[in-house]
Amino acid sequence: MKEAEVLIVGQGLAGTLLAFELHFAGVDVCIVNNPQKSSATRVAAGMVNPLMFKRMTKSWMVDELLPVMKKRYRQLEELLGERFYFDLPIIKPLSEQETGLWHERKTDDKFASYIEEICETSPVEHVLKSHAYGIVKGSGYLKTGLFLDSAKRYFLSKQMLIEADFPANKDNFEDRVFRDIQFNRIVFCEGHYLKRHPLFDFIRLQLAKGEVLQIYAPQLSENYIINRRVFVLPIGYHRFKVGSTYEWKDLSDVPTEEGKESIVDRLKDLVNVDFKVEQHWAGVRPTVIDRRPVLGKHPQHEHIFVFNGLGTKGVMLAPYFATEMKSLLCNNQYQVITEVSSDRFL
Numbered sequence: 001m002k003e004a005e006v007l008i009v010g011q012g013l014a015g016t017l018l019a020f021e022l023h024f025a026g027v028d029v030c031i032v033n034n035p036q037k038s039s040a041t042r043v044a045a046g047m048v049n050p051l052m053f054k055r056m057t058k059s060w061m062v063d064e065l066l067p068v069m070k071k072r073y074r075q076l077e078e079l080l081g082e083r084f085y086f087d088l089p090i091i092k093p094l095s096e097q098e099t100g101l102w103h104e105r106k107t108d109d110k111f112a113s114y115i116e117e118i119c120e121t122s123p124v125e126h127v128l129k130s131h132a133y134g135i136v137k138g139s140g141y142l143k144t145g146l147f148l149d150s151a152k153r154y155f156l157s158k159q160m161l162i163e164a165d166f167p168a169n170k171d172n173f174e175d176r177v178f179r180d181i182q183f184n185r186i187v188f189c190e191g192h193y194l195k196r197h198p199l200f201d202f203i204r205l206q207l208a209k210g211e212v213l214q215i216y217a218p219q220l221s222e223n224y225i226i227n228r229r230v231f232v233l234p235i236g237y238h239r240f241k242v243g244s245t246y247e248w249k250d251l252s253d254v255p256t257e258e259g260k261e262s263i264v265d266r267l268k269d270l271v272n273v274d275f276k277v278e279q280h281w282a283g284v285r286p287t288v289i290d291r292r293p294v295l296g297k298h299p300q301h302e303h304i305f306v307f308n309g310l311g312t313k314g315v316m317l318a319p320y321f322a323t324e325m326k327s328l329l330c331n332n333q334y335q336v337i338t339e340v341s342s343d344r345f346l
């Protein structure tokens with residue numbers, strides 16, 4: 001029987017970035033992905049925002065995550081011959097109270113890389129009137145579908161990808177044999193399907209369905225992402241991704257009329273332009289109760305691993321934590337920080 005070192009189950013953001021990490025480190029890695037199953041990565045708007053607008057704080061670990069993220073996507077753009085990561089500022093229309101908070105943050109050195117001066121008038125004329133407008137630096141977006149497709153072509157060309165379903169059952173965990181290949185380790189990067197995994201049912205997921213629209217709006221500026229209660233993100237050719245919704249009960253990947261209406265209403269409160277809705281998607285975010293990624297080895301099956309919990313910020317988290325995951329797989333003594341370790345749920 002053929003042997004290989006690592007099998008990754010799932011080719012979303014988690015599986016793709018981990019596969020590249022291992023491949024670059026010279027590890028013999030194979031990925032199995034079921035294209036019939038839904039993928040949050042394919043639905044995601046791909047936005048990267050270094051701030052949390054709710055409390056006007058920095059996003060968790062942003063100073064560490066952003067440089068690793070930018071370096072990794074640039075490196076993969078070169079390898080795959082495709083451009084998929086774009087830097088783009090965010091305009092945030094501010095209320096009177098938020099304006100005060102923004103001024104406070106502006107004088108705080110910790111925010112210097114992420115916050116610009118306040119503008120009295122919007123740099124984009126069709127944004128509806130607000131008290132003032134803050135500009136976020138260091139933000140941008142990943143064309144997630146394009147990234148997955150380019151990576152998939154690369155993996156297929158290297159015979160690293162099998163397009164099939166991996167049945168999670170007892171025999172597979174013990175033998176670790178798939179398609180006549182014996183794997184030393186298996187890493188589950190299954191996104192929201194982790195909920196049905198028989199070995200990782202101790203991980204406290206709090207999945208969140210989200211819906212996103214694609215609109216055509218030729219009058220809307222393509223130089224900024226606009227964000228207040230809804231984001232409007234330019235993806236080229238006068239197309240924009242607009243979203244999103246949060247739903248914790250209906251965890252299907254079916255788009256709904258209510259979801260669409262809620263996004264359209266918020267969009268009309270934000271900008272004053274004509275637009276046409278062209279597409280509508282829904283997906284399920286693999287979110288964990290404490291909103292942190294999940295990395296680790298199964299407590300009883302020492303050859304079975306998990307990399308999940310990328311939640312709402314997968315684009316920024318995945319490159320940094322894929323590196324951590326590689327270290328965990330390649331070095332038996334390596335320990336990830338408790339905050340992200342799957343052991344925190346035991």
Ligand SMILES: Cc1cc2nc3c(=O)[nH]c(=O)nc-3n(C[C@H](O)[C@H](O)[C@H](O)COP(=O)(O)OP(=O)(O)OC[C@H]3O[C@@H](n4cnc5c(N)ncnc54)[C@H](O)[C@@H]3O)c2cc1C
Binds near residue numbers: 039314316
């Ligand atoms: C509406 C919406 C908007 C979002 N917007 C943003 C955003 O703007 N910015 C941001 O950073 N994040 C955003 N996210 C979150 C982001 O999409 C996720 O954090 C990230 O994509 C999760 O990646 P993943 O690889 O863990 O899961 P997924 O992308 O879901 O990938 C899991 C993969 O595993 C495969 N799979 C599962 N089980 C099996 C099996 N048994 N056998 C074979 N294959 C299997 C599936 O086919 C799938 O391809 C958004 C999510 C949603 C739903």
